[in-house]
Amino acid sequence: MRGLRKYLTPFAPDQSGAVSVLYELGGIIVICDAGGCTGNVCGFDEPRWFERKSAVFSAGLRDMDAILGRDDRLVDKLVDAAEKVEAGFAAIIGTPVPAVIGTDYQALKRMCEKKTELPVLTVDTDGMELYDVGERKAYVELFKGFAKEKLPVEPGRIGILGMTPQDVSDLGASDKIQEKFRAQGLTAVCYGMGDGLDEVKKASSVEKNIVVSQAALECAKYLKKTFGTPYEAGYPLADELVPDMDYAGKKVLVVHQQVIADSIRAEIRKRGEGAAVTVASWFSMDKDLLEEGDVSLRDEEDYIELAESNGFDVIFADPCMKRMTPGFDGEFVDAVHFAVSGKCR
Amino acid sequence: MKKEAYFATVEDLARGGLEAIPSQMISGKHLIYSSPATLAFNSPGAEGFGVKRAGLAVPDSIMLIVAPGCCGRNTSLISSMPEYNDRFFYLMMDETDIVTGRHLKKIPKAVKEICDCCEKKPSVVMICITCVDALLGTDMERVCRKAEEKVDIPVRPCYMYALTREGRKPPMVHVRQSLYSLLEPQKKKGNVVNLLGFFSPLVDDCELYELLHQAGVKTVHEISRCRDYEEYQTMSQANFNLVLHPEARFAAEDFHDRLKIPFIELRRLYQMDKIENQYRALGQVLGVDFDQKKYKAEALEAVEQFREDCPDAVFAVGECMNGDPFELGLALVRYGFKVPEIYGTITAENFVYIRNLAKLSPNTRVFSNMEPTMLYYDPVSSGVNITIGKDAGYYHQDQPNAVWNQDRQPYGYAGVRRLFETLTATVKGEKE
Numbered sequence: 001m002r003g004l005r006k007y008l009t010p011f012a013p014d015q016s017g018a019v020s021v022l023y024e025l026g027g028i029i030v031i032c033d034a035g036g037c038t039g040n041v042c043g044f045d046e047p048r049w050f051e052r053k054s055a056v057f058s059a060g061l062r063d064m065d066a067i068l069g070r071d072d073r074l075v076d077k078l079v080d081a082a083e084k085v086e087a088g089f090a091a092i093i094g095t096p097v098p099a100v101i102g103t104d105y106q107a108l109k110r111m112c113e114k115k116t117e118l119p120v121l122t123v124d125t126d127g128m129e130l131y132d133v134g135e136r137k138a139y140v141e142l143f144k145g146f147a148k149e150k151l152p153v154e155p156g157r158i159g160i161l162g163m164t165p166q167d168v169s170d171l172g173a174s175d176k177i178q179e180k181f182r183a184q185g186l187t188a189v190c191y192g193m194g195d196g197l198d199e200v201k202k203a204s205s206v207e208k209n210i211v212v213s214q215a216a217l218e219c220a221k222y223l224k225k226t227f228g229t230p231y232e233a234g235y236p237l238a239d240e241l242v243p244d245m246d247y248a249g250k251k252v253l254v255v256h257q258q259v260i261a262d263s264i265r266a267e268i269r270k271r272g273e274g275a276a277v278t279v280a281s282w283f284s285m286d287k288d289l290l291e292e293g294d295v296s297l298r299d300e301e302d303y304i305e306l307a308e309s310n311g312f313d314v315i316f317a318d319p320c321m322k323r324m325t326p327g328f329d330g331e332f333v334d335a336v337h338f339a340v341s342g343k344c345r
Numbered sequence: 346m347k348k349e350a351y352f353a354t355v356e357d358l359a360r361g362g363l364e365a366i367p368s369q370m371i372s373g374k375h376l377i378y379s380s381p382a383t384l385a386f387n388s389p390g391a392e393g394f395g396v397k398r399a400g401l402a403v404p405d406s407i408m409l410i411v412a413p414g415c416c417g418r419n420t421s422l423i424s425s426m427p428e429y430n431d432r433f434f435y436l437m438m439d440e441t442d443i444v445t446g447r448h449l450k451k452i453p454k455a456v457k458e459i460c461d462c463c464e465k466k467p468s469v470v471m472i473c474i475t476c477v478d479a480l481l482g483t484d485m486e487r488v489c490r491k492a493e494e495k496v497d498i499p500v501r502p503c504y505m506y507a508l509t510r511e512g513r514k515p516p517m518v519h520v521r522q523s524l525y526s527l528l529e530p531q532k533k534k535g536n537v538v539n540l541l542g543f544f545s546p547l548v549d550d551c552e553l554y555e556l557l558h559q560a561g562v563k564t565v566h567e568i569s570r571c572r573d574y575e576e577y578q579t580m581s582q583a584n585f586n587l588v589l590h591p592e593a594r595f596a597a598e599d600f601h602d603r604l605k606i607p608f609i610e611l612r613r614l615y616q617m618d619k620i621e622n623q624y625r626a627l628g629q630v631l632g633v634d635f636d637q638k639k640y641k642a643e644a645l646e647a648v649e650q651f652r653e654d655c656p657d658a659v660f661a662v663g664e665c666m667n668g669d670p671f672e673l674g675l676a677l678v679r680y681g682f683k684v685p686e687i688y689g690t691i692t693a694e695n696f697v698y699i700r701n702l703a704k705l706s707p708n709t710r711v712f713s714n715m716e717p718t719m720l721y722y723d724p725v726s727s728g729v730n731i732t733i734g735k736d737a738g739y740y741h742q743d744q745p746n747a748v749w750n751q752d753r754q755p756y757g758y759a760g761v762r763r764l765f766e767t768l769t770a771t772v773k774g775e776k777e
Contacts, residue, residue: 010414127415
């Protein structure tokens with residue numbers, strides 16, 4: 001049945017994706033919910049929350065706030081927080097409750113900006129889409145809101161777009177990427193994971209952007225259109241995701257977010273001549289990265305059918321998916337995806 | 346900007362009274378800060394026995410969470426525990442479902458499908474719905490009846506409405522009612538008692554079991570000790586219910602109305618004289634004079650042992666633990682220890698402890714875990730050298746911490762004894 005899950009818990013929702021993009025940027029993040037969504041984001045979907053304090057707040061909506069549409073109360077609460085907490089901006093993140101009552105985010109933004117004198121971002125997530133949709137919205141809002149000035153391009157400065165724990169499933173990934181680029185005499189700027197709001201403001205100064213997640217492609221396109229910054233999609237650490245084995249002539253399925261999956265495919269092809277690699281993803285797929293035979297997954301049955309009826313020799317997927325295909329007798333490679341299982345490498 | 350965490354002393358709070366609680370201490374008046382301390386309190390499904398876990402307290406039950414994906418996301422934290430493996434299922438809602446309500450038509454079919462795929466036939470299917478359906482005004486009772494026709498086992502709603510957390514019937518009250526609503530009337534047995542309130546058993550050495558036996562009780566039922574659905578059904582044979590947690594009061598009233606089983610309410614306390622009085626009162630109702638000396642002496646001994654090992658204990662007490670932070674703070678002060686800081690949520694029920702604390706330890710500072718300025722909490726000048734509760738441990742990461750948040754419920758003298766034994770072990774560097 002469409003929408004019914006028997007094996008997998010729901011994937012990271014759009015609101016978690018939006019928070020993930022903004023988490024390290026020093027803003028007041030207000031999740032417009034009753035408490036449960038914030039609990040999901042903080043207690044599960046944001047692994048950095050356990051390591052460092054961040055100004056993530058729940059709006060603490062109650063039934064009568066929703067029924068009566070008391071947005072003014074939310075504005076008052078945000079004003080109160082802005083007086084108490086030092087922040088460079090405020091962000092209001094949507095959830096199912098404001099989606100049901102039809103909250104006007106633009107009006108909220110205007111009211112809050114007027115009263116707090118802080119730049120306010122609003123992300124109209126609804127908890128029903130997946131994390132990549134929330135990330136996409138947040139990236140565009142963020143860069144449109146803060147990367148306004150056209151600065152001279154600094155040769156050797158590379159922007160890394162799409163770095164969130166949801167996408168790369170590795171809290172040490174930004175350090176590793178920065179180190180890798182440093183070894184080549186380049187400087188990597190990992191937006192939102194290691195580098196903060198000041199770097200976002202200077203986004204026009206990078207030589208090019210490397211996009212590590214499909215969710216950031218729209219933002220990269222925006223930066224190209226606005227500042228002329230070229231971009232390419234790929235995950236610089238893909239080599240460490242592919243274990244040593246003989247891939248020559250093998251039939252391989254890779255299930256991940258599209259950019260990482262595509263980078264794993266490229267790495268496998270490098271290592272094994274004639275490997276036939278299919279990419280599948282539970283999340284959005286960009287048509288420019290698609291190859292013939294790539295599959296967009298929606299329900300559990302889609303994956304089970306794909307995995308069981310195509311004679312794959314190797315499957316790269318999150319370990320939580322292993323039990324869905326007990327009959328698979330090939331090699332299952334753990335390709336952890338935080339947005340799927342909530343686990344980091 | 347001061348960048349300091351807001352607090353009020355118990356003296357200030359007591360002077361102002363219940364009507365003048367500072368707005369910083371009222372959760373509806375400000376944004377709610379998300380620290381690990383807030384999580385369990387603010388999110389009804391997030392931690393410990395939230396709605397999802399509690400909803401599966403009936404033996405061999407399964408749960409279908411019908412909600413937007415975000416509401417079920419963190420369930421894998423629970424479903425990774427062996428006892429919940431293969432007991433959670435999800436029917437994810439999308440925007441069209443919200444607009445048209447079509448998800449409601451899918452529920453009976455989904456219930457049938459998940460029942461068919463279970464190796465063992467479940468005893469009951471709990472349908473967990475969330476804020477969205479609260480706003481849509483969904484009549485889930487009716488949908489459950491439709492689903493029952495398909496599977497021939499009970500199907501019950503379970504409301505994880507975070508929106509109603511501060512209402513008359515918050516989610517954790519509702520879920521207790523749902524759990525016991527499956528009981529059918531049976532012939533009463535004079536020597537059977539139910540303990541209501543928790544989703545896991547009391548500690549095995551809790552004196553309450555022995556005291557009840559002194560009163561002639563032969564069988565003490567707790568939902569979490571029921572091995573199967575048949576045993577769970579025998580809870581309706583009880584002569585009376587003991588309500589050990591105030592959130593079970595509504596469920597107890599239901600018992601009374603539907604099954605004609607009366608209830609007596611007891612509190613979890615850490616002040617031994619109050620425990621003694623409470624048991625004495627219970628004994629009077631039951632017509633027995635409980636012999637409490639042995640249990641009290643053991644608890645006292647544990648307190649003294651801790652005092653010997655840690656004579657200069659200075660406590661911070663949090664609310665993420667098995668107890669009321671103000672009552673426990675008061676107990677510690679009355680045992681002669683210092684309690685400079687408490688992190689808690691003030692309610693009408695616990696204000697009495699604040700008043701008493703104000704007389705004995707007026708400078709005790711009360712912080713609200715949920716207040717935005719807790720982002721700036723600084724433990725340096727507090728003088729605290731030992732903490733109780735997960736939240737207190739979070740704020741004082743350099744001090745020994747008794748998490749005291751275990752599933753097995755501490756209660757009565759056994760609770761006091763075990764707490765001080767744990768504290769002694771904690772200062773000696775042993776793990777809980």
